[in-house]
Amino acid sequence: MSDKSEADTIKDIHWLMDILQNIDVGLVVLDRNYEVQLWNAFMEGHSGVSPQLAKGKNLFSLFPDLDEAWFKQKAEPVFQLKTRTFTIWEQRPYLFHFRNSRPITGRSKFMYQNTSIIPLESVTRQADHLCVIIYDVTDTAVGKLDISRANQTLSEIQVRDTLTGLMNKSAWLTVLESYYASQKQGCLLLLDMDHFRDLNHALSHQQCDEILRRIGAGLKTLGDEQHAARFGGEIFSVILAEKEAEEAMQIAEKLRRSVFSLGKNSQHTISASIGVAERLADTPSASEWLSNADKALYHAKESGRNRTSLFKR
């Protein structure tokens, strides 16, 4: 072996050491007692713990927040089976609590991490050390979380009315069909604002939206078992589950009065007409039931508005 090749080897090792120091992943070597043997610049930079301080210290006493039992469950197979193990941010967002490496424009406060834990063999072929490699996957994680949130919003939009948060018409009609099919008794309620077009001219659109939003909020207080929806424009529909006509009419009257009270301090009259139809023994279909409620609503409008009507044959 010539001196030159030895010098070359030393140079190579020097280069490799430089690269390991500067590479943008965390490298930690631990012995069998989980004491730190190597701590690269990435780890120093993000944790503020210098290699001198870390060396020889137990990992769990250096970082008390680190879940010891969990980490050992991942690390023990590495020692025992000489196999590589992995953790991903979906399991735990991070192993070490580091701040986002982009403190200003980053969208998460902390760094999401994936880790690989690899066995390091000694000359006796025993895995008596392991290396934890820590990858910063914040951008990937944030992107993936964004997408799943967006997808959830999309599926919400398909069934929800965005203004009131109630079900939309098509979702409600599906609920109505299955409610009808379940053979349960109950009443349908249709609420239509009176002269809403005039109100639209007299008030601002925001004010009209606010009225609709308040009616929606009022319907929500009926509870989830009473399925309420914004049927369209200024029409609302409710399945009053397992309510008889009399009780349904009381609920309807209360609703009508509370809509009327929205105009109490305004120079404009705010009112609604309501039609109620009980499911009768011979109501042949969900759509017939709905059309009965519609007839009752028409009757309420015809007899002067701001009133409640019950469907009668």
Next chain:
Amino acid sequence: MSAAAIINEDQRDCYQELTNVAMGQAADRLARLLNAYVVLPIPKISVIENSDLNMALQGATSDNSVSAVCQGFIGAGISGEAMLMFNDASFASLASLMKYSGPLTQAAELELLMDTASVLIGACIHGIGDQLEIVFNQGHPVVLGQHCDMADLVAYGNNGWDKALAIEIHYTIEHVNIECELLLLFTEESVRALNKKIDYLLD
């Protein structure tokens, strides 16, 4: 060209033999991890087309609700992907074997899935690699889905491959209800390189 033409009969037998050895090593690791007897199946070697992947997956487990992770690996210019699928009914038994306490939430199941995947996939691909003198480097595992329909696991569409060599290994654990399927997939270019290594062994 028929689908099977990217490997010949001798090569197929050789892949089968390589897998037998590798999955035996993997099963041994799994048995030590779980402290249970792992039933050794016969691996199935086949060549599948891109459009058949879903069908191949469908045949993989008897249950339709599954959880799966995949992991890419590469070495000597040969790249492949390993997929590990668990029948969702397996998790309760797996949790008790791995001595996981606490409720079996989706997060706990993910831990079980990841722990098992690390051991099984690693041992299996290194077992194959050792015999062919290839050091495979594993990428990070990616969750394909939890509690999802088998058909939704892999999105349709051209991912840039037409044919792939598929090695299917169906693991079961004796006396308990644990069923999982390990699938190793190599794309056509990688199979060409693998075949060269195999032919060298066959000579």
